[in-house]
Amino acid sequence: MQPTSAAFKQRSRQAIANPVLQKALQNIRPGFQQKRAKAVAQLPEFEALRDEARDLKNHVLAHLDVYLQRFEAKVQESGGQVHWARTAGEACDAVLGICQAAGATLVTKGKSMVAEEIGLNSRLEAAGLTVVETDLGEYIIQLRHEMPSHIIAPALHLTKTEIAAAFMQAHVDLPADRPLDEPRALTDEARLMLRQKFLGAQVGITGANLLIAETGSTVIVTNEGNGDLTQNLPGIHIVVTSIDKVVPTLEDASTILRLLARSATGQEFSAYTTVSTGPKRRGDMDGPDEFHVVLVDNGRSSILGGPTQDVLRCIRCGACMNHCPVYAAVGGHAYGWVVPGPIGAALDPGMIGLEEARHLPHASSFCGRCEEVCPMRIPLPKIMRYWREQTFTRKLDPASARYGIGAWAWLARRPRLYHWTTGLAARTLGLLGGRRRRFKWLPMAGGWTAHRDLPAPEGRTFLAQWRAEEKRRARAGAP
Amino acid sequence: MSEARTAVLGEIRRSLGRPEVDREREAAAAERIAAHPRGLIPARTDLGQEGRVRLFIAMAEQVAATVARVGSMADVPAAVADYLANLNLPPHLKVAPDPLLDAIDWSARPLLEVARGGAAPEDEVGVAAAFAGVAETGTLMLASGPGAPTRLNFLPDTHVVVLRTAGIVGPYEEAWDRLRAMGAMPRTVNMITGPSRTGDIEQQIQLGAHGPRRLHIVLVDTPDA
Numbered sequence: 173m174q175p176t177s178a179a180f181k182q183r184s185r186q187a188i189a190n191p192v193l194q195k196a197l198q199n200i201r202p203g204f205q206q207k208r209a210k211a212v213a214q215l216p217e218f219e220a221l222r223d224e225a226r227d228l229k230n231h232v233l234a235h236l237d238v239y240l241q242r243f244e245a246k247v248q249e250s251g252g253q254v255h256w257a258r259t260a261g262e263a264c265d266a267v268l269g270i271c272q273a274a275g276a277t278l279v280t281k282g283k284s285m286v287a288e289e290i291g292l293n294s295r296l297e298a299a300g301l302t303v304v305e306t307d308l309g310e311y312i313i314q315l316r317h318e319m320p321s322h323i324i325a326p327a328l329h330l331t332k333t334e335i336a337a338a339f340m341q342a343h344v345d346l347p348a349d350r351p352l353d354e355p356r357a358l359t360d361e362a363r364l365m366l367r368q369k370f371l372g373a374q375v376g377i378t379g380a381n382l383l384i385a386e387t388g389s390t391v392i393v394t395n396e397g398n399g400d401l402t403q404n405l406p407g408i409h410i411v412v413t414s415i416d417k418v419v420p421t422l423e424d425a426s427t428i429l430r431l432l433a434r435s436a437t438g439q440e441f442s443a444y445t446t447v448s449t450g451p452k453r454r455g456d457m458d459g460p461d462e463f464h465v466v467l468v469d470n471g472r473s474s475i476l477g478g479p480t481q482d483v484l485r486c487i488r489c490g491a492c493m494n495h496c497p498v499y500a501a502v503g504g505h506a507y508g509w510v511v512p513g514p515i516g517a518a519l520d521p522g523m524i525g526l527e528e529a530r531h532l533p534h535a536s537s538f539c540g541r542c543e544e545v546c547p548m549r550i551p552l553p554k555i556m557r558y559w560r561e562q563t564f565t566r567k568l569d570p571a572s573a574r575y576g577i578g579a580w581a582w583l584a585r586r587p588r589l590y591h592w593t594t595g596l597a598a599r600t601l602g603l604l605g606g607r608r609r610r611f612k613w614l615p616m617a618g619g620w621t622a623h624r625d626l627p628a629p630e631g632r633t634f635l636a637q638w639r640a641e642e643k644r645r646a647r648a649g650a651p
Numbered sequence: 652m653s654e655a656r657t658a659v660l661g662e663i664r665r666s667l668g669r670p671e672v673d674r675e676r677e678a679a680a681a682e683r684i685a686a687h688p689r690g691l692i693p694a695r696t697d698l699g700q701e702g703r704v705r706l707f708i709a710m711a712e713q714v715a716a717t718v719a720r721v722g723s724m725a726d727v728p729a730a731v732a733d734y735l736a737n738l739n740l741p742p743h744l745k746v747a748p749d750p751l752l753d754a755i756d757w758s759a760r761p762l763l764e765v766a767r768g769g770a771a772p773e774d775e776v777g778v779a780a781a782f783a784g785v786a787e788t789g790t791l792m793l794a795s796g797p798g799a800p801t802r803l804n805f806l807p808d809t810h811v812v813v814l815r816t817a818g819i820v821g822p823y824e825e826a827w828d829r830l831r832a833m834g835a836m837p838r839t840v841n842m843i844t845g846p847s848r849t850g851d852i853e854q855q856i857q858l859g860a861h862g863p864r865r866l867h868i869v870l871v872d873t874p875d876a
């Protein structure tokens with residue numbers, strides 16, 4: 173997928189001014205935060221499980237080559253095939269090759285962030301295939317020709333009114349006066365429309381939440397059941413996934429599954445967790461005749477072993493974005509790539525390049541909520557800080573910011589001069605602030621004063637006030 | 652694609668600073684997989700068998716499944732017929748050709764129209780058997796096989812699952828052990844926790860997105876439980 177992350181600032185401004193988006197974003201608190209808090213409270217072992225999952229994934233990453241080979245051998249043993257892909261292009265080639273060899277014309281797809289990452293749909297469509305997204309949220313954004321704005325709720329940025337309009341426009345065979353104002357009616361209509369697709373497709377593509385080395389299985393976690401219809405009805409099942417998803421055993425998968433649904437949707441467990449191993453067996457009544465796993469690297473192996481390796485522990489639960497004040501203000505599209513929010517800010521520079529993604533690590537107030545909720549204990553703020561430093565040392569930020577930071581750093585290393593300068597500034601601003609003690613405008617602070625007044629300082633810096641207070645206490649004989 | 656394979660594995664090893672062939676690490680991984688040690692298991696399933704059965708029922712009901720507990724397999728037709736009648740649902744069953752279900756004498760409830768086999772798009776009620784029920788979260792475990800078509804779990808609007816109380820285990824890990832004891836990994840293992848649902852429209856939960864709109868569990872007491 174072509175990233176547009178470099179336009180983050182401009183898109184954020186548009187997002188904040190978009191009333192529909194702002195209304196939709198209000199659903200995050202009741203829809204995600206409160207449900208997660210409740211589900212976490214019901215499991216006293218939650219914190220200990222986070223530690224275990226972190227250690228488990230660190231172990232796997234340290235031996236990733238070994239576990240991937242074991243996974244591959246087991247897939248082959250059960251009659252499936254593994255296709256390795258260095259890049260997005262190679263991954264798309266592999267999928268397209270399988271579809272073309274089968275003479276497929278209609279492909280159904282379960283939600284897969286890796287498929288979004290590699291831009292699979294446009295590649296298949298360019299080759300003349302019809303691709304139908306079957307996850308309700310993905311189906312909605314496909315009708316609107318948009319990209320997902322959230323990794324587990326792709327249509328989070330929309331309200332039911334926009335969704336109804338998209339359905340009216342797309343489903344022209346249905347009566348134009350049908351009532352479509354409630355989520356129930358919309359859900360039923362999508363169910364009806366997609367049933368025909370499930371039954372007609374020759375290839376079904378899903379992602380994978382986990383890969384199990386022990387058995388060569390792929391695991392998907394869904395609530396709708398679309399992923400199951402996608403992988404069970406067509407003759408060919410292709411799993412598009414990435415190398416960071418492997419775990420050793422079914423037990424290890426269980427540890428992560430205990431965290432995933434709770435962190436994502438606040439459920440004890442998702443409705444459907446499906447473990448798929450190979451094609452259908454002799455005597456089976458249904459299931460695909462072919463099973464393919466496309467294992468995508470696309471930059472992950474280079475992140476491994478480096479200062480941002482911890483992002484590879486991510487299980488794409490979405491909790492960090494659900495608890496991020498920046499995400500809640502601008503939504504997912506502003507980030508300009510498949511993975512938005514705090515994990516996007518930590519991951520995307522390593523995947524699409526720092527040049528393109530340089531604004532994302534700055535889109536943080538460092539409140540630390542993301543790290544607090546991350547089930548895999550990924551130190552997201554620390555990784556964002558790392559990228560910020562890289563932006564500075566690689567001279568990727570604008571000159572004004574560089575000189576500003578450079579000048580501040582020069583000053584900060586000279587404490588006496590620093591205190592003298594800041595003291596002077598505080599006194600000057602204090603005097604200039606006037607009776608209202610606020611600035612409506614200041615040179616070089618337009619980014620701040622365009623949206624709110626800047627309070628004038630009290631005339632003395634904090635340190636100066638502190639010293640004065642110390643002296644006063646000493647005189648008064650206070651401890 | 653083997654060129655890509657070599658390159659990806661090579662880059663991983665370079666990043667990790669590992670040699671190409673590393674028998675020691677391979678053996679360690681193989682050992683860990685063979686031992687498949689359990690991680691931390693939530694204490695909520697530290698219960699006797701009857702406690703686990705009750706926990707299973709409570710957890711399943713919490714996610715909008717319904718549960719009918721009956722005394723023996725002979726009571727299953729009545730439980731299914733009553734459930735369908737109460738909801739005014741058509742009494743047309745498509746029953747998986749599972750040995751457990753084959754033993755049921757459906758003629759006890761003559762109004763039930765029973766067909767045996769895999770799922771067709773027009774089937775309204777699917778009846779399947781679960782090999783285990785996980786008390787921890789009220790999760791049914793179904794394995795595909797010659798008598799267990801996976802489609803039956805997803806195509807019909809109403810999903811009825813027969814589970815014996817002897818199949819109820821505490822945590823997932825006990826279900827994996829049972830699965831391993833059954834032999835080679837089946838093509839599909841479905842872990843089912845409540846009926847199909849979606850929150851994709853304004854984060855409001857709707858049941859019956861693409862899979863079954865309702866899930867009814869007939870829990871059969873087994874003497875060996």
Ligand code: SF4
Binds near residue numbers: 485542
């Ligand atoms: S970084 Fe953590 S919280 Fe965010 S999506 Fe990944 S696992 Fe979830």
